[in-house]
Amino acid sequence: MTPIIIEGFPNPDKKSLDQLVFRLSAEDGLAPRNIAALHRHWAKRETFTTYVGLMSQYGRAKTGLELEEWQHNANYFYKDINFLLNCRHHEFWSYMVFQKKALAAVVSFLQRATPFYLNVWSQLVQQQPIIDLYEQILAAVLRVICRLITSRESDESWLTIEHQRELIYKNYLISVPMLCDLVIAVGDADPQNTAVLSRIFDTLLRIEPNYKQDLLAALVFFRVAFRSIQTQAENEGFEGAGGGELDENAETPYDDVALYTLDCAYTLSVILDICPEVQQMCAEIKLGQSIAQFYDNTIPFLYKNIYLINEAATSLGWLNMARIQYLKAFRSIAYSYIEVVMTKPEDAITAAEKFIGLLTECLSEQIFVNDYGRIYPVELDVDILKQVCKKLDDFKASFIVQGYQPEVPTNLQKANHTKSNKKTQNVTKSNKKTKQVRSNCNTNVITNSTPTTTKEETAKRDIDLEVTAVLEVLPHLGMGFVRRVLSRYDNSEGAIAAILEENLPPDLVNADQNEIYIPPDPQDKTYAETGVKHYNIYDGDQYDIMTHDNPKCIIKQGKGMPNTPKDAAQLLDDKRDLAQIKSRYQAYTLVSECESSNDEYDDEYDDSYEALLASETRVVRSKQLKAGLANIEDFSDDDESDNDDDGEQQNAEDKSSKSDTQQTGRNNKQLNFCENPEDVRARYEARRQAKWSNRNHGGGGGGGGGGMDNKPRDVVGAPKGQGQDKETLRNRDKKEKNKSMRANHNRKAGASFKRSRGMIG
Template sequence: MVDKDLDSGNSICNPDKLPLGDLKLTLIDTDGIRRQVPALDLHWLTRDKPFNSYVCILSSYGRTKSGAALEEWHHIAASCLEDFEFLLHLRHHEFWSYMLYDEAAMTAVVTFLQRANPYYRKEVESSTIGEHDAALTNAMTLYAELLNRAVRIIMRLLTAQESATEWITPEHHSSLLYDNYLMSVPVLCDLVIAVGDADANNLNILEQIFETVIRIQPDYLKDLQEGLAFYENAFLSMQIQVDNEGCEGAGGGTLLDPDAETPYDDVVLFALDCAYTLRMLIQLCPELLEACEQLKLVQIIANFYDLTIPLLYRNIYLINAQASSLCWLNEARQQFLNVVRRITQAQLQTGHGKQLVELLQECLSAQTFVIDYQRQYPVEQDIAILVERCPNIKNYKVDFIIAGYQKTLGSCTSGVIAEKQIPCSLKSDDECGEAKALRVQAALPAAAATGNSNSARDIDLEVFAVLDVLPDLGMGFIRRLLPRYDNSEQAIAAILDDNLPPDLVHMTRQEAFIPADPQDKLQRETGVRHYNVHDGDKYDVLTQDNPQCIIKQGKGLPGAPWNAEQLLDDKRDIGQLKKRYEQYSLVEETPHETGAEYDDDYDDSYEALNYGQAPPVQSLLRAKLQQASAASSAYEAQDASEDDQDDDYEMAGGDDERKGSQNANTNTKRNDFCENPEITRARYQQRQMTKYGQRAQANVEGAPKGQGQTQQTTRNRSQKEAHKSSRANHNRKAGAAFKRSKGMMS
């Protein structure tokens, strides 16, 4: 039993005006015993009814519930409203006791904020309400009351003093909020998305909440700064989900929700939520801008904008060109650009010129981001302001950035991103379809570029490239797969990783390709059907103006001879040979009088004949050849001995005349690279006549036949017959050695 004084008023309960942490209330039990109970205690939890868990009024992907589902939501929402009203009507110490010791009380508030309607979808919700749909009108009114009560509970948590007798010390208040997780960064993010800045009053309330939270506990600012690092992991997660199309539950996996238009709707909504949350956090807490610079959040957004968003557009567009997720993704793009704009404006106002120049320079590699950002916020305007405020900025860096952004924008031919997002549900069905088409064209540079590039691709060549690696696949399956990727390498990687688009996962991979019949196309164009194997191809003279073949008209082929006489009279080959041999006449011949070294105009057979009649000068090579010869006569040995004696005699001196002639010949021979064969032949004949006399002229002809032959003629003939294998033309090796010994080239 509670003391009467406890129910008479708060001033009597706390006459000393103690803070909540030091306050103790007096209770009287049923046996009349008084006892002191702290103001924060489990004793004050007297509620028997459990707190309800809120359910979102929106079904999957932004559709409002209707029918029985809406009635069920209305019942749950009414119970939650009663719970919130109960918490707000509690006395100061009871409210804080429920918040601290009853987890279900705070869970009900957090669950509502997590499942609340995003503020950027409110226009969609209101547009679906008809004038005579009272149930949906009441539902939206009830939701507005729920949101109002939830915000009031958050603000009561942040209020340290409600009256002169109901207050908490700042240290205790900070400890209660921070240590018990009554207020956290996730709660603040959910609150931002639930309230939003669509209305000026809502924005003022959020600003007051953030200012109060950071004032009560400065550690919340550190938590918010650390929470910004989550976005890098969030962007990486979305990129992985988009790349892993075949993974169940990922961006391109099986449709787990029948209401989803594409497998990428979850990823797009997550990106949209991240974009709005990040923009609101920076707007409500400017102290986070410094952390954004340190984390290089702008560069992370630019890379995500350039790599993941175009791929999302292309995949969604190929599956469903009228999907609502294309509009959502376009909104996310706009919000990401607004985030970057706020960061750059903050750097410009604070005079961080060097950081701004480096930021813009690093973003140049993300061409898609650069194009949209330059269209929305031309950098030359910011640079002009920056140069005035920071004159120390180097001009060449500024000129490089301006030229880079302008050149990138000038090379793009796609449409401009929508500056103002117009929800499709605000229009009629026909206008909605047109608006979607226009916005998809405006916000789909990557998909459009991919479509243009696919038209210029050689699909047949890429099909064979895939078959070289995976020969078990069918050409029909490969032709269905290749348009989904930029090249054959990406298609092969997707097949090997089992990461195929959802509509091709269960397709037969051995599907054959049946090409279109050219006769059918020809019949549609001309109305005439032929039955020739070459109908409609590049050799068909009936459909091609310039067929790739020779058209034969009349007898023979074009340019061919008409008859045998014309064929035999063709002298073109002879003319070609004549031109060929005329090229050899281009070698210049120098006359003997002008200093030619060698002029060989005699017959070598004459020298060979003389060599066969008499032995050459003794040399080392000839000696070896003679030793190896199997047949040698005494006459030859005697000739060789006499020849050696003559050589010795000549080397010893001889008479003066011969010595003078020999010295002259030696000097001439030494001066000439190759001695004149005429001189050599004359000297050889002179020596033969001197040594042998008449024997040098061996007569083998003799008298005419029938008149008898002399004994010397018969002997000469026998000698010649016996030794002809080692002399004359029968021993070319010895002849070549002789010519070399005389200084002549063989």
């Protein structure tokens, strides 16, 4: 594309731009002066229009008032670009070097240009003037870039290579980011576009070799981009993770990530296609291994997240396009070794080993290996290497071929690949932007004409394990549908790839993806093999819940038994047991009213002493056995006296006060099988009365065994200050000494006393 040159200031000596000086005539009273051809004086215009993008967001073209506004802005921008192209040679370079707004206008278009891979033009079918205007602007900007890399426009308008290198590189007139944006704006849909891009890269690398280092840094940045995409795919939607809130115009939270993935894929693929030197750089930094790892890990994960949110999302198509371009980029890197083998025989062995090493390192990425092997047959590349390199290790070569063996027969794959290439060559070039996407997709479409596996191969496979592997990646599918797909492929990886690419066989395209799977009944299999139906011996009995609606058994489900209380409160509130025994206790209310009967119930009978009788009898019998005597003293009285408040034994008056009836009962109780309860109660009552009488009236003074007296023990005495008698002082002293024997000071003795009487304390 030859830039437009307007002849002006003469250069009869045909000097270069750095040596050319123009003499200006006197104007406005100023004397004539000399000004260099490259000077700020020639860049008088200071205002240039900034380009506004044609897309709104996420691959959508502007409509309505926004589209009209874009058209208005684009017309002014196109006039400014034409102004730069119509400038004289020295004026053009003066604007580009000294007027930064002119360069900023060109950069604004490259940054906001419509990517060639997006199908935006189909949305503007009825807006042909808009499409024509955009293509004119793109062509004008491309002419500006071409004029920058052109050193000689005519015999009078030229500059040296050294001067051009200094102007372009030091003033950042063309940078690697600008080249990447230019690649996305122009693309490789048309062979002419590819030729122009290739010329630009070759010329820049020839003019300034330092661009190689800049390109190498840009290629290294792709690794950073891959990590960034993986991070956003894993943490999308969380604050601070790169996702944030969902945009109202986005179909899924991952649309921007998917579009960025596609942009990186096309940028890398086109640059590798148009610049062979970049292929060698990628091989040096091992970018091919990074592409394979990113392809195998991040893209399927991103695809699954988008599919679970929206099955019809546009970003799913972007990811499929990105997969094809990443495979194409890897192919460019790998094929660069084969080109070295064919062009440089002295380096053939080294290049062949590097090719095998690259494919060997990527064998762990199974999804990538399967897709790459289907599109680019590795066995063809290995055959080329074997023909040139006779010393190539056959074992390594066979290992690579086997590892990248496609899932379809080789002949069928070659036929499909050849057919797709022919189809690409026949695509018309009338609308290069729209048909570029279709061309690339048709070129590298992953065919899926997979024959059905035989029964013997299916028997050797663990179908259940493969179904589990597929459902881990695509959990929304039904097990029945997954089994049908696996029956058409050799392994789970092929089935997953076909489902993700929507490249299933025709009979499975419209199949129900939620189809369930009902496993066969083992009894049917046994019946088919033996002809005998086998049943369990308990089938059909009264406890069989499979054949009876109300079996005679308790069907236990979960914890506890049926109808049992759920908690402690319900258990305590259960009064059903009381209702069952209510009738039993009602019988005790029927008392006979016949007074002449000897069995009449005595309502005056007091059974409060029966427990005491039983305990007392047990204690008496144990002591009688120990003593071995027939007639013994009433040890109960002695024991009672041991626990008296005064701590002394009862005196003779206590013994003489007992009744004759008690004495007779005591003497005859050994002769009775069971002692008369009336005698026991009378004796106990007498002891109790004597005990409390002693406590209330006090005991006799002096030594042990003295008789009881009714004289109270006075410990209060006279009022303070009036003096106390000896008896009061003696009682106080005795109380002080013996107070620990009774009340709360001797609980252990009290507890022992209760237990000896059969009471529970």
